[in-house]
Amino acid sequence: MATHAAAFAPAPGRIAPLLRAGLLLGIGLGGFVDGIVLHQILQWHNMLSSVVPPVDLVAMKVNMIWDGLFHALTWCTTVAGLVVLFRAGARRDTAWSGRVLVGAMLGGWGLFNLVEGVIDHQILGLHHVHPGRDQLAWDLGFLASGVLLMAVGALLVRRAPRVAA
Amino acid sequence: MRVCPDCPIGAEARQRVMDADLWLPLLAAIAPLAITVAIALVLARLLEPAARASGES
Numbered sequence: 304m305a306t307h308a309a310a311f312a313p314a315p316g317r318i319a320p321l322l323r324a325g326l327l328l329g330i331g332l333g334g335f336v337d338g339i340v341l342h343q344i345l346q347w348h349n350m351l352s353s354v355v356p357p358v359d360l361v362a363m364k365v366n367m368i369w370d371g372l373f374h375a376l377t378w379c380t381t382v383a384g385l386v387v388l389f390r391a392g393a394r395r396d397t398a399w400s401g402r403v404l405v406g407a408m409l410g411g412w413g414l415f416n417l418v419e420g421v422i423d424h425q426i427l428g429l430h431h432v433h434p435g436r437d438q439l440a441w442d443l444g445f446l447a448s449g450v451l452l453m454a455v456g457a458l459l460v461r462r463a464p465r466v467a468a
Numbered sequence: 469m470r471v472c473p474d475c476p477i478g479a480e481a482r483q484r485v486m487d488a489d490l491w492l493p494l495l496a497a498i499a500p501l502a503i504t505v506a507i508a509l510v511l512a513r514l515l516e517p518a519a520r521a522s523g524e525s
Contacts, residue, residue, distance in 0.1 A: 319516040326508035334501065351493055364481030372497045380501060411508055418507065419500040429496045460515070 316398040320391035322460070324384055325404045329411020329456070331381030336412070337419070338374050341432065348430040406459030413452030420446045 341347045349357055349366035350373050357363040388404075391397045423429045424442045433441040472480050485493075 317516060319512050322512040322515060323509060326512055327505065330501065330504050330508060350496060354492070360477050361481050361484065364478055365484055368481060368485050369493050369497060372493075373501075376497060376501050380505060383505075407512075410511075411504075414508055414511075415500070415504050418504040422500045422503070423496055427492070427496055429493070 316396040317394075318398045318400065318403050318460070318463075320387070320394055320397045321400065321403045322407045324388035324391050325407025326411035326414070327380055327384030327387055329384075329408035329413075330415045331377045331379075331384055331411075332408065333412030333415040333452075334373070334377030334380065334419075337415075338370060338377065342370050347433045350430060352430045353428055353434065354430075400463045402459045402463035406456040406461075406463065408456070409452045409459065410456030413449040413454075413456060416445055416449030416452065418449075420449060 342349055349363075350369035351366055355362050355365050357366050392399075420432075420442060424431055424445070431438040431442055432445045472483075475483075
């Protein structure tokens with residue numbers, strides 16, 4: 304019978320299955336953080352708020368429809384992450400490590416902020432993090448948060464204790 | 469300005485979305501997530517040898 308320590312000991316094997324799962328979960332949950340915190344709770348922006356400014360209720364509802372589509376896709380990404388995580392758990396060669404999982408999730412979240420910030424905020428100009436006089440600073444801060452999350456995630460993955468396979 | 473003052477607001481919003489050019493918002497919703505997922509899957513494949521090497525050292 305395995306001891307408690309043995310059950311949580313670093314396992315030999317591949318980390319790619321756990322990396323894939325963590326990255327997908329991080330992208331999905333990071334998208335939810337953006338949608339729930341920035342769109343809904345703080346009301347800073349919506350999906351198309353620079354193109355269809357939510358100045359009346361119909362325009363607001365149009366933005367809500369596109370926010371909903373965005374949330375539907377982040378939901379699909381999160382479910383895909385859960386499926387990949389389940390399959391990783393079923394593999395005998397997966398190196399099971401909490402640091403790898405959390406690190407990959409932070410990396411996925413950071414990657415989402417970086418790519419979404421570049422495409423939606425900078426290239427397409429569909430919305431800005433906090434529209435107004437200092438919107439460029441907020442947008443750059445959002446990109447910086449992506450880089451920071453990715454760096455912390457990479458550090459966690461690198462420092463995860465693993466036994467060589 | 470309401471196009472159809474007697475319609476429910478949600479119905480008018482849905483109609484406005486259906487009548488608009490959809491490519492830009494669709495691109496907005498899909499492109500970042502799709503690109504991020506693609507980059508992530510490539511990263512997971514590329515990072516494993518490096519992470520394994522650092523774990524062994």
